[in-house]
Structure formats: C-alpha cells, structure tokens
Amino acid sequence: MPRDDTRSRDPITEARRQWVTHGWAEAADGMELVTSLVRAHQLLMERIDAVLRPLDLSFARYEVLRLLSFTHDGAMSMTRLGSLLQVHPTSATSAVARLVKQGHAIRERGAQDGRVVLASITHAGREVVEQATERLNAEVFASPGISPEETVQLTTLLGALRAAAGDDVPH
Amino acid sequence: MPRDDTRSRDPITEARRQWVTHGWAEAADGMELVTSLVRAHQLLMERIDAVLRPLDLSFARYEVLRLLSFTHDGAMSMTRLGSLLQVHPTSATSAVARLVKQGHAIRERGAQDGRVVLASITHAGREVVEQATERLNAEVFASPGISPEETVQLTTLLGALRAAAGDDVPH
Numbered sequence: 001m002p003r004d005d006t007r008s009r010d011p012i013t014e015a016r017r018q019w020v021t022h023g024w025a026e027a028a029d030g031m032e033l034v035t036s037l038v039r040a041h042q043l044l045m046e047r048i049d050a051v052l053r054p055l056d057l058s059f060a061r062y063e064v065l066r067l068l069s070f071t072h073d074g075a076m077s078m079t080r081l082g083s084l085l086q087v088h089p090t091s092a093t094s095a096v097a098r099l100v101k102q103g104h105a106i107r108e109r110g111a112q113d114g115r116v117v118l119a120s121i122t123h124a125g126r127e128v129v130e131q132a133t134e135r136l137n138a139e140v141f142a143s144p145g146i147s148p149e150e151t152v153q154l155t156t157l158l159g160a161l162r163a164a165a166g167d168d169v170p171h
Numbered sequence: 172m173p174r175d176d177t178r179s180r181d182p183i184t185e186a187r188r189q190w191v192t193h194g195w196a197e198a199a200d201g202m203e204l205v206t207s208l209v210r211a212h213q214l215l216m217e218r219i220d221a222v223l224r225p226l227d228l229s230f231a232r233y234e235v236l237r238l239l240s241f242t243h244d245g246a247m248s249m250t251r252l253g254s255l256l257q258v259h260p261t262s263a264t265s266a267v268a269r270l271v272k273q274g275h276a277i278r279e280r281g282a283q284d285g286r287v288v289l290a291s292i293t294h295a296g297r298e299v300v301e302q303a304t305e306r307l308n309a310e311v312f313a314s315p316g317i318s319p320e321e322t323v324q325l326t327t328l329l330g331a332l333r334a335a336a337g338d339d340v341p342h
Contacts, residue, residue, distance in 0.1 A: 009339045010338065011257060013340070018241050027307075027308035027309075030308075030315045030322060031307075036326050036329040036330060036333065037325075038212065040332050041208055042257070043338070044208060044209075045209075048205070087213075137197075141205060142201055144205065145335030151200045154208075155200065157321055158204075158207040159207060160321060164316030165211075165218075
C-alpha cells in the first residue's frame with residue numbers, strides 16, 4: 001500500500017497536523033512537546049520497571065532507598081524525604097510504608113526530637129538498592145538511547161522547562 | 172546562611188554529584204536525564220490536571236475524546252484507539268468505560284462486522300473536549316514555559332529518544 005503523505009504513522013505528528021488544520025497553530029508546537037514528553041516518559045518507565053520488577057521495587061521506592069543510602073547514617077526525616085523527592089508528603093508516606101512492609105526500611109521517632117518521624121534504611125534495603133542501581137546503571141542510565149551530547153542537551157532543555165515551573169535548577 | 176557550594180539545592184543535580192562520587196560517572200548523565208524527564212513530566216501533568224479537573228477529565232480520557240472527535244463520524248474501533256494512544260489495550264478500555272459512565276462516549280458493536288467493538292463520542296463528549304482543548308491550548312500548550320525555539324529543539328530530542336525505543340518518528 002502506498003504511504004499516504006499527508007498523514008503520519010506517528011500519532012503525535014498526526015495530532016500536530018490536526019492541530020494546525022483546526023486553526024490552533026499557535027498551540028501546536030506546545031501540544032507536540034507535551035505529548036512527546038508524556039510518550040518518552042512512558043517508554044523510559046517501561047524500561048525502568050522491567051529492571052526493577054524482579055526486585056519488587058517501583059521507581060518511587062527505589063528513589064527513597066537511594067536517598068536514604070546516601071545519608072551519613074541511613075536515616076532522614078519524612079519531611080526532608082518528601083522535599084528531596086519533590087512529591088506530595090502522602091506519596092512519600094505510602095512509599096515508605098510499603099518499604100517497611102518489605103523489610104527495606106523502618107519508621108521511628110527521632111531520638112532528640114520525638115515529634116520528628118524518621119525513615120531509616122535496613123541492611124536488606126541497602127542490599128536491594130545496590131543491586132537495583134547496578135542494573136539501572138548498566139541497562140538504562142548508561143545507554144538512554146541517544147548520543148552523550150544529545151543526552152546533555154536534552155537534560156539542559158528539560159532543566160529550562162523545570163526552572164520555568166519553579167524548580168531551583170542551576171544554570 | 173552561606174550557600175554550600177559542593178551540594179546543590181536541586182535534588183537532581185545533587186543526585187548527579189552522588190553518582191560521580193560513588194564511581195558511576197559513566198551512568199551519571201543518563202541518570203540525570205531520566206530523573207529530569209520524570210520531574211518535567213510531573214510538573215506538566217500538574218498543570219494539565221489543574222485545567223482538566225474542573226471538567227472531570229484525566230489526560231488519558233481527554234486524549235480518547237480528542238482522537239474520536241478527529242474522526243469522520245466520531246467513532247473508532249477499540250483496537251485502533253489503543254494503537255493510536257500507544258497504550259496497553261486495558262488502559263484504553265478503562266478510559267472508554269469511564270467516558271461511557273460520564274455520558275461522553277458510547278461503546279457498540281460494528282454495524283458491518285459485529286466482532287469489532289467501536290467507541291463513539293457523544294454530543295456531550297464533543298462539547299467537553301472542545302472546552303478542554305480551548306483551555307489546554309490557552310493555559311498550557313501555547314506557553315509551555317520555554318521559548319518557541321527551545322520547544323522545537325526539545326521535541327526533536329524527545330523524538331530521537333522515542334525513535335531509539337522503537338517509535339516510528341519522522342525525521
């Protein structure tokens with residue numbers, strides 16, 4: 001079958017064409033950007049989930065363990081954890097609750113200030129986060145699919161988008 | 172308080188520093204890219220959800236209505252819908268089921284081929300998708316937060332990432 005030249009096989013390119021046809025040209029590039037970002041996010045998450053699923057970890061729980069493992073004593077207040085994860089406090093709470101159930105973390109009151117709730121990583125948590133990091137580095141992060149130059153360029157542009165939305169991104 | 176120059180206030184920049192410190196330099200740029208993309212996705216989704224919530228729509232359901240409204244007769248097979256949305260068939264099914272409940276779509280057997288299940292947009296569905304598109308265009312797509320040049324550059328780089336993962340993206 002000959003290829004129809006006006007319609008693209010890429011749903012996002014086709015959506016862009018529809019946007020222009022409908023008289024929304026001034027919003028077409030932004031729509032294409034947002035839709036491309038949603039799709040790229042989905043594709044990356046599929047790769048990450050394939051690595052983490054055998055370890056029974058989600059990316060959110062992996063990030064919690066990674067942050068805890070980077071601290072001096074393996075513990076961090078729930079408030080700081082939520083802030084570093086840049087998520088709603090309830091998301092941090094539910095991720096930690098699941099990690100506690102799995103034996104990868106514990107929740108406890110602060111020794112100096114009993115009002116502070118701390119999350120701490122366990123020995124089992126340290127083992128699983130090292131395994132997960134090794135595999136993510138080898139199977140996803142070291143080869144995202146584009147060249148090293150494109151990787152840095154893309155990160156810079158995403159940083160500009162984040163900065164425009166209020167993130168404190170260094171130049 | 173003086174700013175600590177080795178640690179960044181940006182959690183992603185700080186994670187990158189940790190990656191290099193731990194000897195994972197070859198994966199640091201890819202980790203930073205993936206984490207930046209996850210964060211940018213989250214920020215954009217917050218803006219989109221703020222626009223769609225008053226209309227009781229999710230972005231997934233919005234996309235279903237948008238695709239149906241672009242067809243000649245407002246109907247499409249569930250199979251083709253899932254393929255254009257680039258999601259798992261069960262995701263398309265649950266989005267349509269919710270739209271049916273809301274009165275924005277109907278599900279029916281094909282007139283010519285009873286084995287085909289079609290999704291059709293209703294009059295109410297057409298009204299809500301036009302409202303949603305108008306608001307998304309004005310409040311998100313027409314001003315994603317970066318310059319028009321950066322918007323196109325970013326879309327191109329996301330396209331390269333998508334193509335590397337198997338999407339049929341035109342050059």
